[in-house]
Amino acid sequence: MIKIGIAGVRGFSIVEAVKRMPDDACITAMCDLSESALEEAKQKIGLSDSQCYRIYEDMLANADIDAVVVSTPMQFHVQQSIQALQAGKHVMCEVTAGVTMDELWWLIEAVEKSGKIYMYAENYCYTPEVQIVRAMTKAGMFGEIYYGEGEYTHDCRDLVMHNGVPTWRHYWQMGTRGAFYPTHSLGPVMQCFDDDRIVEISTFSPGCHNAIGLRGDDLTQTMCRLASGKLVKIRVDTISPRPHCMTYYSIQGTKGCYEAARGLGDVAKVAVATEDNGKAYEQWRPLSDFEYMLPERYKSGEGNEAGHGGGDYYIVADFINAIKTGEQPELNVYKAAEWTSVALLSQLSVTNGGRAMTVPNFRKNMPYDEKIIKL
Numbered sequence: 001m002i003k004i005g006i007a008g009v010r011g012f013s014i015v016e017a018v019k020r021m022p023d024d025a026c027i028t029a030m031c032d033l034s035e036s037a038l039e040e041a042k043q044k045i046g047l048s049d050s051q052c053y054r055i056y057e058d059m060l061a062n063a064d065i066d067a068v069v070v071s072t073p074m075q076f077h078v079q080q081s082i083q084a085l086q087a088g089k090h091v092m093c094e095v096t097a098g099v100t101m102d103e104l105w106w107l108i109e110a111v112e113k114s115g116k117i118y119m120y121a122e123n124y125c126y127t128p129e130v131q132i133v134r135a136m137t138k139a140g141m142f143g144e145i146y147y148g149e150g151e152y153t154h155d156c157r158d159l160v161m162h163n164g165v166p167t168w169r170h171y172w173q174m175g176t177r178g179a180f181y182p183t184h185s186l187g188p189v190m191q192c193f194d195d196d197r198i199v200e201i202s203t204f205s206p207g208c209h210n211a212i213g214l215r216g217d218d219l220t221q222t223m224c225r226l227a228s229g230k231l232v233k234i235r236v237d238t239i240s241p242r243p244h245c246m247t248y249y250s251i252q253g254t255k256g257c258y259e260a261a262r263g264l265g266d267v268a269k270v271a272v273a274t275e276d277n278g279k280a281y282e283q284w285r286p287l288s289d290f291e292y293m294l295p296e297r298y299k300s301g302e303g304n305e306a307g308h309g310g311g312d313y314y315i316v317a318d319f320i321n322a323i324k325t326g327e328q329p330e331l332n333v334y335k336a337a338e339w340t341s342v343a344l345l346s347q348l349s350v351t352n353g354g355r356a357m358t359v360p361n362f363r364k365n366m367p368y369d370e371k372i373i374k375l
């Protein structure tokens with residue numbers, strides 16, 4: 001039985017999942033600076049007063065936990081993840097992984113030194129739609145994929161103030177230049193490129209035109225070049241006034257393509273050559289025609305009530321499984337660092353006319369001079 005402590009209210013997203021795995025995991029502690037969040041934890045999770053903490057360090061020192069879900073604002077992620085690892089706890093951490101390049105190296109070093117599991121909670125990789133497309137990719141139905149797109153358009157302007165006081169998002173999400181929240185756009189697309197990695201990025205923006213004094217770009221377009229030479233383009237847009245569309249993806253391969261829905265009755269669709277019709281890629285078909293490609297565990301429906309079509313369940317299941325087997329999960333610290341570094345390097349790129357920035361190779365044990373930001 002893995003005992004989990006949650007830091008930050010966003011961690012409630014795992015509550016339903018954990019309830020569905022009563023033999024494997026339970027939530028035994030909650031930490032949040034806000035008293036009302038702790039009250040909510042008592043109601044939602046059934047925790048007692050002594051299982052609720054306002055101070056993170058107190059939870060680490062005193063709670064009966066094997067693992068921590070770090071769901072506080074992003075500027076605390078690396079510090080709190082490292083503290084948990086050093087206290088001998090496994091970590092599942094919300095997006096993004098960190099807010100400076102140095103932090104990403106500290107995090108990798110701490111994970112390697114601790115021998116504990118670190119999982120990046122990039123939940124968009126777990127939606128049923130993304131899972132179907134990934135399975136079709138693996139089965140070669142799109143041929144060789146050479147281009148992908150991801151878009152996160154989510155007007156978050158209402159979240160920058162709370163009771164007249166700027167929130168963390170005023171600074172770290174929308175007060176920061178570049179594509180500062182890129183991993184929902186990148187993760188699901190990058191999973192279609194196997195172990196290819198991002199080696200170079202270039203970010204452009206139309207500038208800052210919002211009327212409420214946010215320093216962030218209205219939106220950014222970032223081109224990512226992969227080691228293979230293939231391309232991924234992402235749009236991150238948390239300021240523009242427009243309907244939400246947080247899960248737009250497209251991929252293009254040698255046998256066909258996929259495009260997610262963008263709104264107003266649109267549906268997710270694919271166009272792929274088939275064995276009996278080499279030109280079948282000329283016609284769109286709804287992605288639902290390929291639901292049979294959904295992984296078996298999603299078909300079984302064991303976690304499908306847990307939110308995001310079951311995604312919130314399977315991400316926790318993979319975390320618990322990683323702890324049990326001692327094998328780092330697919331969404332490991334190296335991917336967390338690589339995908340997060342796109343945000344951090346995009347700041348330098350966008351403020352320097354879209355200058356191409358080299359992405360360090362986080363996955364290998366590189367010499368020190370390979371870990372620096374190159375201009």
Ligand SMILES: NC(=O)c1ccc[n+]([C@@H]2O[C@H](COP(=O)([O-])OP(=O)(O)OC[C@H]3O[C@@H](n4cnc5c(N)ncnc54)[C@H](O)[C@@H]3O)[C@@H](O)[C@H]2O)c1
Pocket residue numbers: 007008009010031032033034037054055056071072073074076094095096121122123167168
């Ligand atoms: N994966 C997703 O789909 C998704 C969705 C929303 C948010 N997030 C991520 O989750 C994180 C939190 O976002 P949110 O929307 O819940 O923010 P929020 O501001 O609504 O909540 C943050 C909570 O953390 C608490 N907190 C702040 N500092 C703390 C500290 N040092 N110790 C303990 N508690 C502390 C606050 O009291 C608050 O309850 C962010 O990193 C965000 O990027 C991810």
